[in-house]
Amino acid sequence: MIPVEPVASVRRSLYMGASPGRRPHLILQHLSSIVTEETPAFGKGNLVAVLEEYVANLLGKEAALFLPTGKMAQQIALRLNADETGRKSFAAHPTAHPVNYELDGYSEVHGLEFLPLCDARNVPTRDDVEAVASKVGTVMWEMPLRELGGLLPAWADIIDQSDSARRGGARTHMDGARLWEAQTFYETSFKDIAEPFDSVYVSLYKSLESPRGAVLAGSQDFIARAFKWAIRLGGESIGNWPLAAAGLYGLKHVLPEMAEFKQQALRIAESLKLYGINTVPAPPQTPFFFVELPVPAEAAARAHAQLAQETGLELFRFLRPEPDGQRCTFEVSVGPAAMELGAEEIAEAVARVIGKAAFEPAVPSELLNS
Numbered sequence: 001m002i003p004v005e006p007v008a009s010v011r012r013s014l015y016m017g018a019s020p021g022r023r024p025h026l027i028l029q030h031l032s033s034i035v036t037e038e039t040p041a042f043g044k045g046n047l048v049a050v051l052e053e054y055v056a057n058l059l060g061k062e063a064a065l066f067l068p069t070g071k072m073a074q075q076i077a078l079r080l081n082a083d084e085t086g087r088k089s090f091a092a093h094p095t096a097h098p099v100n101y102e103l104d105g106y107s108e109v110h111g112l113e114f115l116p117l118c119d120a121r122n123v124p125t126r127d128d129v130e131a132v133a134s135k136v137g138t139v140m141w142e143m144p145l146r147e148l149g150g151l152l153p154a155w156a157d158i159i160d161q162s163d164s165a166r167r168g169g170a171r172t173h174m175d176g177a178r179l180w181e182a183q184t185f186y187e188t189s190f191k192d193i194a195e196p197f198d199s200v201y202v203s204l205y206k207s208l209e210s211p212r213g214a215v216l217a218g219s220q221d222f223i224a225r226a227f228k229w230a231i232r233l234g235g236e237s238i239g240n241w242p243l244a245a246a247g248l249y250g251l252k253h254v255l256p257e258m259a260e261f262k263q264q265a266l267r268i269a270e271s272l273k274l275y276g277i278n279t280v281p282a283p284p285q286t287p288f289f290f291v292e293l294p295v296p297a298e299a300a301a302r303a304h305a306q307l308a309q310e311t312g313l314e315l316f317r318f319l320r321p322e323p324d325g326q327r328c329t330f331e332v333s334v335g336p337a338a339m340e341l342g343a344e345e346i347a348e349a350v351a352r353v354i355g356k357a358a359f360e361p362a363v364p365s366e367l368l369n370s
Contacts (some may be wrong), residue, residue, distance in 0.1 A: 001318045004301045009314035012337075014346060018314060019337035021209040021254075027246055030253075054251060055215040059200055060191030063223035064246055065216045067235045070177055071102050073201040073216040076229045078138050079110045079196075081171040082224060087137035089113040091129075094120040095147035096140060097175060109233075123153050129161045133168020141197070142175040143182045149280035149329075150178070150288035152185050162196035172196060177203040180255055181286040181333075184262035187321040198222070204243070207258070207287070207335055208250025213243040255337065261287035261334040264343070268332065271347035280329065284361070287334040290320075291350060295357035296305040297321040297328035301354035313341075313349055 020026060040046050056064035067073045074097065082088050090106070092099065094116040094264050098106050106112040117135055118128040129139055141158070144150040153161075162172045174197040176182070179190065186193055188213070194200045199222060204213035216226055230236040265287045269279045272291065280290040293300050299318040308314050316330035332338070338346075 001299075002297055002301070003321050004304065004317055004319060006314065006317060007308035009312055010308050010314040012333060012341060013314040014338055014341060015314055015317045016045070016331075016333040016335055016337070017317060019209055019305075019335055020327070020337050022211070027122045027211060028248040031242060031245045034248050037369035041241055042238040046238075047219040047241040047248065048238075051244040051248050051251075052215065053145050054248065055202065056217050058190050059191075059194040059202070060192065061200065061217035062220045063218065065223050065226050065230060066240055066247075067214045067216060067230055068240065069235075069241065070097070070175075070201060070203050070205075070214040071105060072230070072233055072235045073214040074098050074140075075102075075105055075110060076233070077173050077199045077201065077216060078106055078112055078140070079229060080225050081173065082112055082137040084112070085137040085169060085171065085201065087135065087170075089115055089136045090138040090140055091115040091117045091132040091136045091170075092140040093117050093124060093142055093145060093147075094174075095145065096142055097146070097177070098140075098142075100147075105190070120147070123148070123151060123157075124161060124225055126157065126160045126164050129164045130168065133165045133170045135168075136170050138173050139165040139170045139176055142177075143193075144178055144185070144286055145286070145287065146178070146331075150181065150284065151281055151287045152285050154180055155186055155188075158196055171198045172265045173198060174200045176304060177206050178288055180207050181261075181288050182260055184258055184287060185285045204247035204250055207261075207333060208247065208254050209244055209335065210243065210250050212246045213240075215247070256341075257336070258287065261339070264339055265289060265332065265334045267343035268334070268338075268346050270342040272350060275347050275351040277347065277350055287308060289332055290329040290350050291332055293319075293328050293330070293350070293354055293357070294326070295328070295354055299357035300328055300353060303353045306356060307349060307353055315346070315349060 034186040078090050104139040118124045144152045165172050199218035265284045269283050320329045351354040
């Protein structure tokens, strides 16, 4: 991905990270609706424990553990399964977050090895899982697949694959950073979606608008062992309560809107289609999807900067160049900020970016944070 410098004149944004709900003063206001004079900082009824119980019940797991980051949660799950099975490797999609965005923490910190589950452009199949299940401690599913535009496998395929993994002696783990969004595709309970997995990680940051935070859920024994690793890695602290409070706010006030976010995603995709602009997938399966721009990333960045200066509307902060260098994509993660924009307005803005980029020179490299 190529970071694109934001424009100072931006007043409204489609980009998830620029949501007004993420502004510090609003987060603090939200915390005041969760924290009362009687709320303890630690001990019985503390907010971390309340959050852990809330998520464990939501996912139908015996226990849960709050951690400051998803990176830590994923590494702990992979390490525990490796220690339990004696298999120092794990299998996941080639675009999985621990493999591409965490500086090989699984290897550098825990001495684990990675086996790709399938080709980077494909969704895993039962045959893919069966080929590695007897070799790895963990088979990990990212739901949805971020680098494929939020694509999800059919539910029957998930059941077949998880059964195959367990027959091979591997543990099953879900990277559920965007599970909240994936639920809008399966339209069943979070408990049902989590059931095929021995452990599940969920993010409090991605679509719930908490400043950071993650929860790892699983059996009582699994979480007890995970707690020890939280101490070793510096993730356990009685001072985590503000992040727990922010997570609880997101679960109670943002999560109930996820179905409407999905409908807004479909409206945006339909409006884009009227302009001849494609989405990946088409139509979106969740509130998360890609928008395809048939122009080079550098030209798109320049055109977008001009649009933002002229209109005060921002569409993205990152671009993904395609291998041919003539196309790129950007992510849309519909949340509260996107709900304040009209689908037609978004589509028209994207069309303007494409039109400007098609007839203007590529942006000089110094204008990109590459």
